[in-house]
Amino acid sequence: METYALQTQGLTMRYHSTLALDGLDLALPQGKIIGLLGPNGSGKTTLIKLAAGLLTPTAGSLTVCGQPIGTESKVLVSYLPDRTYFSRQQKIRELMDIFQDFYPDFDRVRAEQMLAALGISQEARLKQLSKGNQEKVQLVLVMSRRARLYLLDEPIGGVDPAARDYILNTIITNYDPSATVVISTHLIADVERVLDEFLFLYQGKVVRQGIADEVRGETGKSLDELFREVFKCLPNC
Amino acid sequence: MNWKFTGDRPVYQQIMAAIRGAILKGELSPGKKVPSVRELAAEAQVNPNTVQRALTELEREGLLVSGGTSGRTVTQDQNILSAMREETLHELARACAEQFMVFGLTPRQAAQLLLALEEEKEES
Numbered sequence: 268m269e270t271y272a273l274q275t276q277g278l279t280m281r282y283h284s285t286l287a288l289d290g291l292d293l294a295l296p297q298g299k300i301i302g303l304l305g306p307n308g309s310g311k312t313t314l315i316k317l318a319a320g321l322l323t324p325t326a327g328s329l330t331v332c333g334q335p336i337g338t339e340s341k342v343l344v345s346y347l348p349d350r351t352y353f354s355r356q357q358k359i360r361e362l363m364d365i366f367q368d369f370y371p372d373f374d375r376v377r378a379e380q381m382l383a384a385l386g387i388s389q390e391a392r393l394k395q396l397s398k399g400n401q402e403k404v405q406l407v408l409v410m411s412r413r414a415r416l417y418l419l420d421e422p423i424g425g426v427d428p429a430a431r432d433y434i435l436n437t438i439i440t441n442y443d444p445s446a447t448v449v450i451s452t453h454l455i456a457d458v459e460r461v462l463d464e465f466l467f468l469y470q471g472k473v474v475r476q477g478i479a480d481e482v483r484g485e486t487g488k489s490l491d492e493l494f495r496e497v498f499k500c501l502p503n504c
Numbered sequence: 505m506n507w508k509f510t511g512d513r514p515v516y517q518q519i520m521a522a523i524r525g526a527i528l529k530g531e532l533s534p535g536k537k538v539p540s541v542r543e544l545a546a547e548a549q550v551n552p553n554t555v556q557r558a559l560t561e562l563e564r565e566g567l568l569v570s571g572g573t574s575g576r577t578v579t580q581d582q583n584i585l586s587a588m589r590e591e592t593l594h595e596l597a598r599a600c601a602e603q604f605m606v607f608g609l610t611p612r613q614a615a616q617l618l619l620a621l622e623e624e625k626e627e628s
Contacts, residue, residue: 300551432549440546444553460509461551480514480554489511 270333272297272416272447273318277327280313280471287313289471290327297332297415298444300461302479302490303451305468306498311451312349314468315418318449319346332415342372345414347405349421355394359387359404370412378411381437399430406434410441417448423457435461456491465490467497505531507548515550519558522548524567524592527578527585534580538568 271294278291288310295301303311316322317329320336331340353362359382366373382389385403393401406422419438423431431454439461442448452458459465459479467475475497479490486493505526509518526532538544541559545552559576562568566584568576579585604614 299553435549436546439549439552440542459511460515460549463551463553480516480557483511484514484517487512492511 270297271295271330272299273329273331273449274333275314275327275329278314278317278324278329279326280310280317280322281325287471288317288324291471291473293466293473295447295449295464297447299463300438300442300448300450302455302458302462302465303449303468304453304455304465304490304494306453309468310471311468312420313471315346315420315449315451318416319344319418343415345370345409345412345417347409347417347419347422349424351393351401351405353393353405356392358390358392360389362393362404362408363389366408366411372413373408374411374413377441378407381407381411381441385433399426402426403430403433403437406437410437413443415446417442417446419448419450421452422450423452423454428457431457455494456489459490462490467494469498505547509548509550516554516558516561519544519548519550519555520562523558523562524588527567528589528592532578534578534585536578537571537574538576538578540575 273293273295275291275293278288278293279286280288291310291314303314305311313322317324317336318331320341329336332343334340334343363375363378366378367375379389382404385400385407387396387400387404393404396404402422402425406419409417409419417438422438423434426434435458438448438450450458450462462479464478465476465482466473475493482493483489488496505522507522509515523532523538527534532538538559539547541552541555544559545555548555559568563570563576565588566581567579567588569579570576601611601614604611604617609617
């Protein structure tokens with residue numbers, strides 16, 4: 268039986284009266300770059316946080332590489348949150364110390380090489396860097412782990428196009444081809460070239476999913492155009 | 505190589521076309537080693553799996569030859585190379601003719617316009 272990078276069954280998450288995820292059944296294969304696409308409030312971050320083990324589902328279940336969410340699954344997951352959890356006072360070197368302590372799969376040499384290529388000093392404090400460089404540092408740390416599942420929540424939000432290119436390049440050149448990368452974003456035009464597969468999420472449900480190149484071949488449309496078309500006819504977008 | 509992608513056609517097919525173009529232009533000569541999947545993916549900023557698929561398809565067509573661990577090379581088989589050249593030019597002519605047909609011109613009328621271009625060039 269195939270083991271999926273991320274599998275969910277009837278996954279439901281409710282915050283008080285808001286239904287964030289509505290009985291999601293997913294099976295994301297290993298070795299793929301998958302776009303988790305949807306408008307704001309569609310449940311992208313909730314799904315990622317559940318897979319990262321930061322939230323407990325209201326109902327349903329999920330596994331990462333066959334492991335239920337817990338200590339074993341967290342070893343396999345490298346998570347880039349949509350907001351930083353680092354102290355802005357910390358030096359880059361100290362952030363790397365933390366990663367090295369926490370994660371046995373952290374490849375410090377690789378992280379140091381990538382930072383050197385960016386011209387970012389390890390003695391710099393996070394707050395001294397531009398927003399684009401802060402995002403890059405966090406991505407470098409996350410992608411320097413040899414994980415099985417990378418969960419990247421809005422990795423390209425709020426940075427300039429050159430930084431976007433750098434970030435996408437870091438993703439495609441650093442991931443192990445047998446691992447899976449989930450990228451959540453609403454900036455579809457920027458990421459679609461790097462995606463194998465995609466999911467359109469809306470009000471906690473999958474409204475469309477497929478293989479990016481097949482959809483382009485069948486519809487003659489880019490994912491960006493398809494997204495606009497699918498979401499144009501849905502209310503509250 | 506020219507890496508510009510449009511959204512209306514599978515990316516792997518566009519990568520195949522770019523590699524064929526590079527061979528026709530002589531940027532990749534027969535027998536020469538083709539950059540690795542990782543190199544091409546980084547250069548074109550696309551998913552390595554998509555590059556892999558494009559290279560596999562070109563291998564099946566016989567245009568690229570697998571060298572096992574040493575990577576792929578461009579074929580030295582002249583039959584395959586000239587067939588590819590012919591097919592690519594034919595495809596270009598067909599796409600060109602279709603664009604003229606949008607404006608009601610037959611391929612013959614279009615050819616006359618192309619010939620006129622050549623005369624203009626000679627005059628200047």
